[in-house]
Amino acid sequence: MERLAEQAAAFGLALTPPQLAQFARYEELLLAWNEQLNLTAIRDPAGIRLRHFLDSLTCATVTGDLSGQRLIDVGSGAGFPGLPLKLLYPSLHLVLVESVGKKARFLKAVVADLALTGVAVLAERAELLGQQPAHREQYDWVVARSVAELRILVEYLLPLCRVGGQVLAQKGTSAAAEAAQAAPAIATLGGNTPHLTPVQLPGRDQPHYLLTIPKIHPTPAGYPRRPGLPAKRPL
Template structure:
């Protein structure tokens, strides 16, 4: 629940968890903050089915499960720049991840990435991509987790300007040609 450190004291009416897998960290956050509306996004059908099963068993309301790629979702009017927070854990390198997350975040909202020991280097290397997508690095918080030797990091990127309409690019392109990387 380390994500709570970054989220506390901020507006959380609409939160989207991209690449949610088995519903982490989105579902635990929903349990802690039942008033928020949560959208879980996952491209693997079995994982979305599991999340829906869990939501039903826990009788959670205000949760949507979407079986789509983030690149597709980020171009859909009903999701583009609609969320207070977009969060992800262990999805991709920062420039790629920001292209998935920032198109979903409203101006004034934020993206939260949970990163490993390379978090600082990854985050600073991704600053050109963040800027291109309307974001700015706000916070890099080191975490020491019980039973984990290496330091983890919470990375917060604020959305300070609208994301240009051409982003996110087509499915697969962000991972093949990350923003800010010389060809």
């Protein structure tokens, strides 16, 4: 884990020995559960540390210090990027949304094993959460990685974001094209112009992008639409 600490430091992020121990245990759990559940195609420790842990931590280069803030991770999968951000900022109030039951069970197991507080795991669809008063427009940051193309994704994310908060999507080389295509949907849902920040991970040929969207207006009541409709008929 020393290498992870060095790589995080290159992005201006400091990890303490207790935090590194938590990452080591998270890695153990991921590798063990992955034998049965196929949580990730990345099965080597070095790959997990680079392409899951460090990749998630780089979100903090645009969010800044998340201590005490409310963040919801939609389509969290094996916990990325939400759980690494929680380990970096222990007082972060985190909600992990994962509709696939086996993945949600893994997330709950990690939270329990690491004795994390201020974390909720919800095995629900984002379209439903976005219409619930307990979640609609309640979060400072709404984040997602590899869930859907942006014009679909924003209908999952922007309804959960408070006015004045931001959406963050981790995207590949298609980020700029997706942002342009999603512009009408973003405006409809209350978002402002997206901003793209390139991130270059060590040893990776292509940069990826942290795409942030400020929320400047409330989302109209009709959004998000019922489950499945955003993907079937994107805005």
